[in-house]
Amino acid sequence: MSNVEFVFTKNFNSKVSSTFKQESASIIATDTITAERMVKFAQYEFDLSELYARKLRKDLYVNKGTFSDISFLQPLYDAIQKEYVEEHGEASKKTNLGQKKDILKKLNDDVLIRIQELSDFCKTCKSPKKKS
Secondary structure, three states: OOHHHHHOOOOOHHHOOOOOOHHHOOOOOOOHHHHHHHHHHHHHHHHHHHHHHHHHHHHHHHHOOOOOOHHHHHHHHHHHHHHHHHHHHHHHHHHOOOOOHHHHHHHHHHHHHHHHHOHHHOOOOOOOOOOO
């Protein structure tokens, strides 16, 4: 993105992605039940990643001023990344990496609700008219 393009960009939704790289994924489990629970935890991880991508999109939208330069991005990204790592770590501990399926279900349901609350910040969405 050029400096001129950056200055005139308000909606960064299409610029922030949450992706799954199938070629990088693997599961090693002692049995089918453990494998299935690990897959569910991986789905939770992806949903959590999408939630934090939306949070970053929103932060970029809310905090970018007319004369902001690209340096405003790094502190926002760092804060979102820190929050993501903390929530992911907590979920890893609470669910024993997905082996406590009832706890994992509750956590994932909560993430899905929070994703919906940030529906204006999906990758292909237009940002709302007013800053929130």
